[in-house]
Amino acid sequence: MKNINYINLYERERKKINKILSGALSKRKPSSLYEPGTYILNSGGKRLRPLLVLLSAKAVGGKFTNAYNAGAAVEMLHNFTLVHDDIMDNADKRRGRLTLHKKYDANTAILVGDSLLSIAYEYLLNDCNGNSRQVISAFTNGLIEVCEGQSMDTDFESRKNVTLSEYLLMIKKKTAAMAEMCCKLGALLGGGSNADVKALGNFGLNIGIAFQIQDDLLDISADEKKFGKTIGGDLVEGKKTFLFLEALEKSKGDDREKLLKVIERKGIRWNQVSNYKKIYEKLGVLDDARKEINSYTQKALKSINLLDEKNKNIFKWLADSLIYRTS
Amino acid sequence: MKNINYINLYERERKKINKILSGALSKRKPSSLYEPGTYILNSGGKRLRPLLVLLSAKAVGGKFTNAYNAGAAVEMLHNFTLVHDDIMDNADKRRGRLTLHKKYDANTAILVGDSLLSIAYEYLLNDCNGNSRQVISAFTNGLIEVCEGQSMDTDFESRKNVTLSEYLLMIKKKTAAMAEMCCKLGALLGGGSNADVKALGNFGLNIGIAFQIQDDLLDISADEKKFGKTIGGDLVEGKKTFLFLEALEKSKGDDREKLLKVIERKGIRWNQVSNYKKIYEKLGVLDDARKEINSYTQKALKSINLLDEKNKNIFKWLADSLIYRTS
Numbered sequence: 051m052k053n054i055n056y057i058n059l060y061e062r063e064r065k066k067i068n069k070i071l072s073g074a075l076s077k078r079k080p081s082s083l084y085e086p087g088t089y090i091l092n093s094g095g096k097r098l099r100p101l102l103v104l105l106s107a108k109a110v111g112g113k114f115t116n117a118y119n120a121g122a123a124v125e126m127l128h129n130f131t132l133v134h135d136d137i138m139d140n141a142d143k144r145r146g147r148l149t150l151h152k153k154y155d156a157n158t159a160i161l162v163g164d165s166l167l168s169i170a171y172e173y174l175l176n177d178c179n180g181n182s183r184q185v186i187s188a189f190t191n192g193l194i195e196v197c198e199g200q201s202m203d204t205d206f207e208s209r210k211n212v213t214l215s216e217y218l219l220m221i222k223k224k225t226a227a228m229a230e231m232c233c234k235l236g237a238l239l240g241g242g243s244n245a246d247v248k249a250l251g252n253f254g255l256n257i258g259i260a261f262q263i264q265d266d267l268l269d270i271s272a273d274e275k276k277f278g279k280t281i282g283g284d285l286v287e288g289k290k291t292f293l294f295l296e297a298l299e300k301s302k303g304d305d306r307e308k309l310l311k312v313i314e315r316k317g318i319r320w321n322q323v324s325n326y327k328k329i330y331e332k333l334g335v336l337d338d339a340r341k342e343i344n345s346y347t348q349k350a351l352k353s354i355n356l357l358d359e360k361n362k363n364i365f366k367w368l369a370d371s372l373i374y375r376t377s
Numbered sequence: 378m379k380n381i382n383y384i385n386l387y388e389r390e391r392k393k394i395n396k397i398l399s400g401a402l403s404k405r406k407p408s409s410l411y412e413p414g415t416y417i418l419n420s421g422g423k424r425l426r427p428l429l430v431l432l433s434a435k436a437v438g439g440k441f442t443n444a445y446n447a448g449a450a451v452e453m454l455h456n457f458t459l460v461h462d463d464i465m466d467n468a469d470k471r472r473g474r475l476t477l478h479k480k481y482d483a484n485t486a487i488l489v490g491d492s493l494l495s496i497a498y499e500y501l502l503n504d505c506n507g508n509s510r511q512v513i514s515a516f517t518n519g520l521i522e523v524c525e526g527q528s529m530d531t532d533f534e535s536r537k538n539v540t541l542s543e544y545l546l547m548i549k550k551k552t553a554a555m556a557e558m559c560c561k562l563g564a565l566l567g568g569g570s571n572a573d574v575k576a577l578g579n580f581g582l583n584i585g586i587a588f589q590i591q592d593d594l595l596d597i598s599a600d601e602k603k604f605g606k607t608i609g610g611d612l613v614e615g616k617k618t619f620l621f622l623e624a625l626e627k628s629k630g631d632d633r634e635k636l637l638k639v640i641e642r643k644g645i646r647w648n649q650v651s652n653y654k655k656i657y658e659k660l661g662v663l664d665d666a667r668k669e670i671n672s673y674t675q676k677a678l679k680s681i682n683l684l685d686e687k688n689k690n691i692f693k694w695l696a697d698s699l700i701y702r703t704s
Contacts, residue, residue, distance in 0.1 A: 083528035134491060138484040157465040157531065160487060164461060165524040167494065171517040175510060183502060183509040190498040197492040201410035204484065 056367045060101060063114065067100045070122040074169060086154050086162045087169075090129050093145045098372075099124040102232035103239075105368065106250045109354075109361040112240020119176040120235050123189070126170035128228065131196055133163040138204065167193075177239050185238050192231030199224025206290050210313050214295045218259070221292075226258025249353050253365060256350035260343045261372050266291040267339040268377070270327055276376040282323030288316040292342065296335045305329050347373055383694045387428060390441065394427045397449040401496060413481050413489045414496075417456050420472045425699075426451040429559035430566075432695065433577045436681075436688040439567020446503040447562050450516070453497035455555065458523055460490040465531065494520075504566050512565050519558030526551025533617050537640050541622045545586070548619075553585025576680050580692060583677035587670045588699050593618035594666045595704070597654055603703040609650030615643040619669065623662045632656050674700055 071091040075084040100121030107117040135141075136149040137159050143149060151159035171186070178185050202220040206212045233254035237247040268277060269284045270293060284291050290313075298309050308329060312318055318326060330336055347369050354365055398418040402411040427448030434444040462468075463476040464486050470476060478486035498513070505512050529547040533539045560581030564574040595604060596611045597620060611618050617640075625636050635656060639645055645653060657663055674696050681692055 078525075080525060080528050080532060082532045083525060130491075134487055137487060156483075160461055160464060161524060161528055161531070163491075164457075164494075165521070165528075167491075168517060168520040168524055171498075171513070172521065175514050175517065178510050182513065183505050186498065186509065186513050187502050190495060190502065193495040194492070194499065197488060197495055198405075198407060198410060201407050201488055201492075204488070205407060205409045 064097045103236040106233040106236025107240030110240040110242030110246045117239045119173045123170040123174040130166040188234045195223040195227035221262040225262040229254035229258030252353035253350045256346045260346035300333045391424045430563040433560040433563025434567030437567040437569030437573045444566045446500045450497040450501040457493040515561040522550040522554035548589040552589040556581035556585030579680035580677045583673045587673035
């Protein structure tokens with residue numbers, strides 16, 4: 051299949067997932083709970099997590115129809131984390147719309163988040179058959195890791211001595227564990243063997259880490275027109291990203307002083323971004339990030355060697371789309 | 378068995394549940410997440426929900442050991458709701474200690490709540506065997522209803538025209554559905570038949586409603602020494618309880634005007650409590666509440682007629698302890 055066909059497939063399945071999500075809460079009561087829930091589920095997004103579920107189900111010989119509810123479930127879980135994270139970060143906008151706690155209030159957002167998670171389990175149960183325990187267990191482990199990752203991420207904000215390996219553990223939990231879980235769910239629901247589940251789980255985990263480092267890299271190196279926002283936001287916010295921590299570990303003297311100031315002052319001004327980008331370039335951390343992304347992507351692809359050629363190709367396309375994305 | 382033996386059994390099992398809860402998070406990382414989690418799980422409480430799980434497992438021929446993890450799970454779920462509710466209510470104290478968001482902060486409390494729920498599912502899965510799907514489904518339905526009930530309860534605060542039947546639906550969801558779920562879980566894990574699960578579920582549901590109305594009644598009629606706090610708090614806060622809504626439906630003229638003022642002004646002053654208690658007494662709503670409690674309790678006991686005498690007696694003792702409690 052050519053890439054254009056993969057893109058069409060993705061668009062088609064994304065619409066189906068959107069339709070399920072759009073109707074999931076609309077007829078439930080009380081509307082004080084489910085109207086805000088529908089608002090958030092209707093706010094778009096790439097729907098990459100459901101795609102991982104669906105493709106994994108198919109890759110092991112199952113059908114998309116084995117896993118649509120699970121696909122919706124992982125997107126609900128993802129939106130639960132976004133709603134609660136946005137309260138914690140006091141974020142105003144998400145996907146170009148007001149965040150839930152800004153459109154309503156924090157109390158509503160807490161409860162809507164909780165309820166999205168509860169309905170996620172309900173949807174997941176709809177796709178469960180003989181192996182419910184394994185399916186729910188994979189989902190629950192992903193949820194536990196997301197909470198742990200979010201807690202680590204919050205810790206890092208106030209800590210001054212975060213290491214690169216701590217950072218990698220954090221993104222593994224906060225981002226990659228969810229991708230791992232999506233692939234495992236798909237493989238389980240599609241009737242895959244234990245080896246299939248493990249292989250696809252490893253694909254998800256490694257591609258998830260690559261995805262997050264790519265996220266960090268884009269923030270400083272993207273083409274602003276395609277990126278849709280000004281570059282350097284992570285530095286302005288004083289975020290301890292892969293690039294920042296790698297730079298800190300490599301730097302000496304004056305550069306190191308400047309980097310330590312980012313921590314001390316909890317960020318920089320927008321007009322300092324280009325100076326810091328020069329430090330990153332001098333230290334070679336943009337290239338380090340690219341190498342790291344490539345290495346995790348190769349690991350991801352290696353882990354699904356057991357799949358047949360056709361299925362390998364679609365995951366290859368997916369991996370490429372993620373790591374060559376521009377926004 | 379005599380009541381003293383039931384009390385000993387309850388104390389013994391409560392300690393076991395406390396021990397499981399106390400150790401559940403203590404060795405996990407990151408401590409930024411699990412230390413506050415342990416704080417809340419160590420803060421005591423009646424542990425009635427785990428007791429319902431254990432007794433239901435035994436009542437259908439199972440053993441307590443089939444359901445300890447599930448018992449811990451329902452208590453974690455309960456604590457998840459308390460942590461999030463306390464943020465929403467901006468409560469300072471819970472069980473004589475600082476609430477989680479006061480001891481730490483709201484962001485920590487949101488995330489710790491989420492994580493308690495995630496670990497609850499993990500514990501529940503530990504007790505699952507052949508019927509995982511039914512077990513997780515019962516638990517998930519309980520969770521969904523708790524969220525819906527909490528949302529209705531929040532709505533009622535600002536609504537002026539809440540009816541008694543809406544109130545009953547709210548407490549069914551917010552309080553009774555959890556008791557129903559506990560009994561169902563126990564029955565499922567103890568290997569009960571569908572009829573057992575239904576019967577015990579009905580017991581939980583009806584005793585849960587009775588429990589909540591008793592809660593409303595105690596707030597205005599308790600012996601303050603035994604109650605441990607000043608009576609009338611619900612009126613002071615302007616809560617739309619069973620007693621208040623029943624009084625509103627029965628009242629006319631001057632009494633009605635006074636009751637409507639409670640809604641309008643969102644509560645009364647402490648020194649007005651005795652006047653309002655007199656209105657309640659005049660309208661007979663304290664007796665109405667007692668009748669209602671009795672009626673739901675009888676329904677609860679009737680629904681477990683299929684149990685043998687020994688098991689019926691322990692549930693009878695439990696029902697009596699709940700409805701004759703003084704605090």
